[in-house]
Structures are given as C-alpha cells and as structure tokens.
Amino acid sequence: MPDGASALQLVFGGDPGLYRIVALSLYVSVAAVLLAALVALPFGAFLALVKFPGRTFVVVVINAFMGLPPVVVGLAVYLLLSRSGPLGFLGILFTPHAMIVAQALLVIPIIAALTRQTIEDLWTEYREELTALRVSPARRVGTLIWDARFSLVTTLLAGFGRAAAEVGTVMIVGGNIEGFTRTMTTAIALETSKGDLPLAMGLGLVLVTIVIGVNAIAWGARRVGELRAG
C-alpha cells in the first residue's frame, strides 16, 4: 500500500506545510469551541432554569439547530461578512477569524442544547436543596454549571468534534487559501479531488489522531477531577 506508506512518511517527516495546516485547524476549532462555550453554557443554563413564554419553542429550535447544515451557516456568515454585507466593514472574510465565527455558530446549538439538558436534570436533583439554602438565582447558575462540569466536558468535546470535522462552512468563509486558511478538512477535500492521496491520507490520519488524543486527555482530566471532587 504505497499511499499509506507515503502518508506516514509525510506525517512523521516533519513537513512544515502539513504542520501549519494542523496548527491552523486546531487553532480555529479550539477558538470556535471556546467562543461558542462563552455564549452557549450560560444560555443553556438560562434555558434550563428560567421559564418564559415561548421557551419550549426556543428549546425545540436549539435542538433542531444541532443538525444545522454547515453550508447554510457558511452561506449566512459569508453574506454577513462579505463587503456589501452588514458586517463587511470588519474585513475578516477569507481569514481564520471568519472561520472561527462560522464554526462557533455551528457549535453553539450543540453546546447550548446539551447544556440545557444537563443543567435541567441536575436542577431537578438540586432544586430543593439550593432553595432551602436560599441560594440566589445567579449563584444557582454558577453552582449548577460547576457541579455539572464533568458532564459539560463531554458537551464541549461534542462541540469540538463537530468543529474539527467541519468542511463546508470553512471552505465558504475561509476560501481554503494555502498557508492562510487551509485546514485539515479542506485540504483533505482538495487533495483528494486533485488525486494526491498520500497527503489526504496523512492529513486524515493526523485529524483522527488529534480527535482521539483530545478526547483521551479530556477523559483523563474528567476521571482525575471526579476522583478528587466526588
């Protein structure tokens, strides 16, 4: 299998182009998940704890948006960021920043929906105790997010998985520019279409290894945390 051997040679051969692509992919996906978490964790907790008219509708929409087609998000972000769009003045289209925004929009519904469910379940368990302790509503949110932290790590991993595997959105808003906005997924798509299977396979191998590695580290951190905190 010569393609496989070439792929391994590329991965372990210290190809700077490959490492640049890997580094950019990680940067974009991690930044997108962190940005999404800033919005989605408190929003998910808010949905879990606060009853308001139309809440069920919002929950249904958020759940449905977990399956949002990436190209649709990409198109929407493209229209927003294009020179004639409402956010065109930012001048970030075809940059990693646009890719981060687009991936974050894809990931927000996943983190928000799973956070809502996690916090709602925990609130059922904690409601009486926290009410009896006269804990303020704002402190409840913090307490529930903190006590659900190990479950929420899994939620963030789900978001990272979605972001890392993304092709369509980053292709549209990033443009797949070599050395600037080319990520592992867009490079794999491009190299496969060009017939450069060793590079595509090498990138695929790295991508899968990173996803497994990140999950393994998170799982380990979760276990250690659970052992310490109970």
Added chain:
Amino acid sequence: MMRAPITDLPLAFENASLRIGSVDILAGLNLEIPAGAPTILLGPNGSGKSTLLRLAMNLVRPTAGRITWGRRNHPDERLAMVFQRPVMLRRTAAANVAYALGRRDERRVTELLDRVGLSPLAARPARRLSGGEQQRLALARALARDPEILFLDEPTASLDPAATKAVEDIIANVAASGVKIVMATHELGQARRLAGDIVFLARGRLVERAVAATFFNAPKTAEAAAFLRGDLVI
C-alpha cells in the same frame, strides 16, 4: 430604645391545605409551633409530614389557608432544612459547608465540622462520605445558616444504629443550644428520645397534638393508640 429581634416563632398554620390535582396532601391544618423543646411530626408514610415541613420552610405555598412565621406572612432567612436524602455538592466536605456559609471563613467552617464530628474528613469529597457522614454534613451545612428553626425530614431514615445515634446526639445538642427543632419521623423510639411535643398526622390531617409524655402514655385518639401499638394506620 432597643428593638426586639425578628423571630419566626411561633410558626402557625391557619386552616392550611395543599391540594395537588384532586388529592389533598394536607387538609385544613391548624397548628401552632412555639419556641422550646423539639416538636416531632409523627405518622405513617404518606401522612403529610414532609409536606408540612416544606410548607413551613416556605418551599411550597399552601393552596388554601395561610402560614405565618412570628405572626408575619413571610419568614426571616433563619430557617434551615435537612432532607431525608440530602444532595451533596460536588466538592469537599469543607467546601460544602463554606458554600452554605456564603463566605470565606475557614474558622467557622472548622467549627461547624467539629460540631458534627467531621473535621478529620474536611478534605474528602462530600459524595464519597458514608450515608451517616453525609447526613452530619447536611446538618453542618444547615447550621451554617445560623437557624432559629431547623427542619429535619426523617434524617436517620436509612442509617444504621451507630450513625443514627451520632445524628441524634447532634440534634439533641443543637436543640439544647436554643435552636427550635421540627423533625419528621415515623420511628417511635426516636420520637420518644427526642420529642418535647408530638404532632401526630394521618392521611394529611392533624390527628393529635400533645406533650410527648402524654402522647405516649395516654393517647387521646384511636388512630394514635393504634400507631403506638404498632398497628398499621392506613
């Protein structure tokens, strides 16, 4: 002129009822609980003891009638409650007490843990404590609120005799320090050991109210007498 401190006692139920759907969980309860020795809510399972505690703790509002705390319609903040199965926050025993305290005060946390005999386990994750230790930690957490009234909902229901003894000793100690204890139990022995007065409930109604010695020696109602004999009161 000095103002009298705000008190939540007496705790009074005035024709208070709680109806969920078509079921009366508590019906037409008239009861006044003054300061003093522990008041024990006694009765079979489903008699309304836990509901009465939740109403008294202001966790639930009555669907009819009213409850007053020190003749006021709202309680002061010095109420605390320990549940039958307390929820332990995902942090150490000391951090659980600090959380209830609401401020960083290691000296006070140590005092409270000492009071319930858990100082050696301060750094242990609360969820890894035994059932009896968790109940004692829940008591420490409740005491962190410096309560005037402490409501206890069958705090020893699932504990072995040694753990039960440890919890009862703390309760007696807390009562002796002037905190009003209102505790639900269906264990006659425990009621005899701790009670100053007894409120006997059955099927969501107040059946009998008496000083403990009178209740145990000369119950006035057939239901209370049957319960004391060990008959099934349904």
